[in-house]
Amino acid sequence: MEYLFNRWEEVERALASGALLLLDYDGTLTPIVERPELAILSPDMKELLKRVSQHYTLGIISGRSIADVKRLVGLEGIYYAGNHGFKIIGPGVELVKPEAERARPNLVKLCEELRKKLDNIKGAIVEDKGLTASVHYRLVAEEEFEYLKKIFEKVVGPHIDSGVVKITHGKKVFEIRPNVEWDKGKAVRWICGVVDPKRELKPIYVGDDQTDEDAFSALKEKGVTILVSEEPIESNAKYFVKNVDEVKTFFEKLINMRA
Ligand SMILES: [Mg+2]
Structure with missing residues (x-):
């Protein structure tokens, strides 16, 4: 596992022709807190997400319900996958796993x-x-x-x-x-297929927890996968950043690439 900013030139090259940015919420966009209702986006993270969404296709992939994560992120016109992907909504798409x-x-x-x-x-x-x-x-x-x-x-x-x-x-x-064969990995694949059927965009996935490993594996070959972790650990992700502040730095770099 490589520290993302040590490999920045390689990442920048990979994203040159556009990216589909898929992000976990808790522990990725906000630090882990004592109670789930306290995980509120900081004003600067909120602003950065908004700016990122003006340059890249954006989706939030969370274990929370869609209503909850949508209320917390507060952006219209982006993709939301809730309940680890059992429900997905976004411009022109809606999926609810019937099982x-x-x-x-x-x-x-x-x-x-x-x-x-x-x-x-x-x-x-x-x-x-x-x-x-x-x-x-x-x-x-x-x-x-x-x-x-x-x-x-x-x-x-x-x-x-x-x-x-x-x-x-x-x-x-x-x-x-x-008990359905569905997880963040399958949800992420589904979103990539719907949003970018010609596979022109580079999928990026950023997450911090066990359920994100399915998404890292799903995108292992084609995507830029980033684990949020103070230390490099055993993971399917290719890169890591240390914390939420470094996720912000990553977003700033993404915006600068398009500015
Ligand atoms: Mg998380």
Whole structure:
């Protein structure tokens, strides 16, 4: 894995004929915070995104619901993929995976049960995001984590065994998704196909977490893949930047290329 700014000339060459910029939200555009509702874009990041969107085709690919991520980013005329790509909207496109919609009643019940059972664990947050759900445990005391995990597995286990949902693990969060062969990687491929059918643009993907690895793999051959991580780690991404501030620097460089 290479530090992006050490390889800038190579990246600049790759992007010379245009780029499709696909970005994760939490941990990429905002630092990781204690509660999901506190992850608000800084005014300068908001301004940079707006300027980037004037020069490049832009999409935000998040585990949040579309409504949530759209409210946080606040830009019209760009692409949004919510719930890890189970729903995608943008200029002239709309996709909702029907299998995910069918799993919705189960998810509602599951969230209710989790809320009830996790009620006595201080700091546990059950978030129903429509097509997917999250259990956040960043605020849970370390010594209570094993207990939380046990309850979580007991409640969700039968739904995994019956093939209704599956679980992924992010930064201090369990994600519950419909058991459908779909992830950020497949969503990103779908967006590239729809937005740029002639494959003229270079796809760029920037993300910081486990679910972004699917997108990194999907774009491994053709794209510019960038992990946000203080240290270079084992990842499918080709490049890394250290933090959200360096993501900003990257955007500034992208804008300067077109100015
Ligand atoms: Mg993230």
